[in-house]
Amino acid sequence: MSLIKKIIAAVPLSLLLATLSVMASSIEEGKEALQNENYTFALEQFQLLAEKGDAEAQLFLGGMYLRGEGVDQNLEEAAEWLKLAAEQGEPTAQNNLGWMYQNGRGVSRDFQEAMKWYRRSAEQGMAVAQQNIAQMYYDGEGVSRDYSEAASWFELAAEQGLTKSQETLGDMYYRGMGVDQSHEKGVQWTRRAAEQGASVAQYNLGVAYSEGLGVPxxxxxxxxxxLLAAEQGDSEAQFNLGNMYYQGRGVEQNMVESTKWYQLAAEQDEPEAQYFVGVAYAEGIGVTQDSLEAVKWFFQAAENGIDEAKEELEKLSEQNLAEAKEALEELN
Structure with a gap:
């Protein structure tokens, strides 16, 4: 009799194991299909499992509705599926639902709800959620601005390798915002972000070395x-690098390189760079002398508030350069 009971009891267990195996297989197949942009098959897999209450499938299904992959984008539907997953404790869903509440996407904007879901995710170690909480405290969005609280959350995310958190935390140590000022700790966190390729951190580390802040x-x-930041398009780094080539500081003096970096910064609307490019074309420094190009860049710099650029236009106007006179008339 006891043997029969054991056999009967084993049947539901084997069915359960088989079901879990199929679910796991379907989830993995769905993920692979999603990665390969086979959205129809992925949607079928996730929909089937999501309707049976699988939190991971609900997360992926919500993501497909959020991005409009294989379905018409539907933010309300995305929020519903993400909430079902979030209520089961799925940390990525909790973070994403927090983002939707913070930004009013698919749900009414509600900072308290955003913070609630971010916290649930963050408490499970989700670095992005920790960073999102930090940013809300930093900006005072939905909560009283609290740099100390922001720094604490940024540090948790920074320790997990999030470059934005490392970058911001480094800046907070430089400035003494919410933490005791420490240029050394500022450099430590900035370097970690810079080594991961964050261009702002690379620029900030360049400033630290240039001024001897926290480093010799x-x-x-x-x-x-x-250079690393400039190659990624950071206009301030491009301008500073132009200065260094012009002065021969840290690099061999090279006017061609100097003007090249000035011009890249100028094209991104850096006013001082526009002025120096104007000077370069006016005097033939690192480029072929070209008065018309000089006028163009002096005009842009003057429009952006550089008084010296207007003075240069006046000098060119006195040389009877018609384009310079027209530029001055437009400025006036």
Whole structure:
């Protein structure tokens, strides 16, 4: 009799194991299909499992509705599926639902709800949620601005490798915002972000080396970090690198390189760079002399508030350059 009971009891267990195996297989197949942009098959897999209450499937299904992958984008539907997953404790769903509440996407904007779901996710170690909480405290969005609380949450996310948190935390240590000011700790966190390729951190590290903040002053190291940021399009790094080539600081003096970096910064509307590019074309520094190009850049710099650029236009106007006179008339 006891043997029969054991056999009967084993049947539901084997069915359960088989079901779990199929669910796991379907989830993995759905993920693979999603990665391969086979949205129809992925949707079928996730929909089937989501309707049976599988939290991971609900997360992925919500994501497909959020992005409009294989379905018409439907933010309300996305929020519903994410909430079902979030209520089961799925940390990514909790974070994403928090984002939707914070930004009023698919739900009414509600900072308290956003913070609630971010916290649930963050308490499970989700770095992005920790960073989102930090940013809300930093900006005072939905909560009283609290730099100390922001720094605490940024540090949790930074320790998990999030570059934005490392970058911001480094800046907070430089400035003494919510933490005791420490240039050394500022450099420590900034370097970790910079080494992961964050261009703002690379620029900030260049500044630290240029000014000797938290590190021994080194124009060579400053130029190296500016170059990394400049190559990623950071206009301030491009301008500073132009200065370093112009002055021969940390690099061999090179007017061609100097003007090249000035011009890249100028094209991103950096006013001082626009002025120096104007000077370069007016005097033939690192480029072929070209008065018309000089007028163009002086005009842009003057429009952006550089008084010296207007003075240069006046000099060119006195040389009877018609384009300079027209530029001055437009400025006036």
């Amino acid at each position: 002053q080194s124009y060579t190291d400053a130029a190296a970090w500016y």
